[in-house]
Amino acid sequence: MVVSNKAAPVIIKRKKNIVAGGRNGGAWKVAYxxxxxxxxxxxxxxxxxxxxxxxxxxxxxxxxxxxxxxxxxxxxxxxxxxxxxxxxxxxxxxxxxxxxxxxxxxxxxxxxxxxxEQPSQVHSETDPLRMIEEELMGISGESLVAPEMLKHILTRVTDDGLVIELYANDGAPLFQEGTDTPTEMMRDLINIVARAVRKVSNSIAISGHVRAHPIVLAKNPAWPLSLARASRTQRLLGVAGMDPARIKRVSGHADRALTTDNPMSVRNDRIEVTVLRK
Structure with missing residues (x-):
């Protein structure tokens, strides 16, 4: 006897979920x-x-x-x-x-x-050179210099020391034209500088500078004139009461160190008195 099984076979289909890229598919994003x-x-x-x-x-x-x-x-x-x-x-x-x-x-x-900060910044309030600068320019509240004379003084602290620059303006020269004869204003400025630098014992350096001439001369007077004016400044400081033994050097730079774009500007006629660091 033949047994007939008309039941349909059961088919089991197993679906496998595959993540793109395998197990570490997203790790590259973290690395990137x-x-x-x-x-x-x-x-x-x-x-x-x-x-x-x-x-x-x-x-x-x-x-x-x-x-x-x-x-x-x-x-x-x-x-x-x-x-x-x-x-x-x-x-x-x-x-x-x-x-x-x-x-x-x-x-x-x-x-x-x-x-x-550097030591000079931390102790600037006790730096004698800074104290002289503040006293001259009135930074600390009171200046030794009259307001009209402040237009002829510029100070800056450099590696060499405190540079006190005395310069001429239009209509207000430091020396008579072409000579080393100081004007009355120059004498007053020197008295002020001498009074300020007497508070320290540092050595002093003096540099003379003059403006360029409009034409080329066979004998350029800039060199001897700048040195003569620096030497006259040295003598004026001594007369004003500063110890002459403190002068370390006196030099003339002619028109080789200009401060303006115009080499013939009267602003280039100047004297630099440097209070040297110890």
Whole structure:
């Protein structure tokens, strides 16, 4: 007897879900994002190196350095806001005056409010050259120079020292034309300068400068005239009460160091009295 099974066979179809790219299909996106971030940081670093000064770069480096205090109120003790001043390798300094070694020298000490100022910036208020400049120009409130005479004085602090520049203006020369004979205004300016520099014992350097001549002369008087005016300034300072032994050098520069674009400008007739650094 034949048994007939008319039931349809059961077919089981199993569908396998395949994620595109396999098990690590999205990992490349994370790696690519890290690469882009690194490149952005690299190009930003290159831009900062090109767009900042040496002092600014040092400030940035100190900011990210864990052993350099970035302000006078940075915490260095166990608590969050204060603590003792610690000068050791194990703890940060509480103020901006410490360093990371037990006996630091001047080159390694953190200076000033940010730790990057130079000594001349931190102690500028006690710098005798700055004090003379402030007294002459009235920066500190009172000037030795009358307002009309301030138009003939320019001061600047350089690596050599404090340069006090006395210069002529239109209608107000320092010396009579073509000579080393000082005008009355020049004598008054010298008296003021002598009174200011008597407060320090630094050496003095005097430089004479004159304007260029409009034509080329066979015998250029600029050299002897600039030296003669510098020598006359030396004698005037001595008469005004300054010790002549403090004069270290007297030089004439003719028309070789002009201060304006016009070489024949009367502004180029000037005397520079430099209070040299010790």
């Amino acid at each position: 994002a890290d690469f882009v971030t690194a490149m952005m940081a690299f190009f930003m670093l290159m831009w900062l190196l090109n767009a900042t000064t040496e002092k600014q770069r040092k400030g940035l480096a100190d900011y990210f350095s864990p052993t350099t205090p970035i302000s006078r109120v940075s915490g260095g003790g166990e608590d969050a806001f204060s603590g003792d001043s610690i000068f050791s390798e194990d703890q940060l300094a509480r103020n901006g005056l410490g360093a990371t070694i037990r006996n630091p020298d001047n080159a390694l000490q953190a200076r000033g409010a940010t730790g990057v």
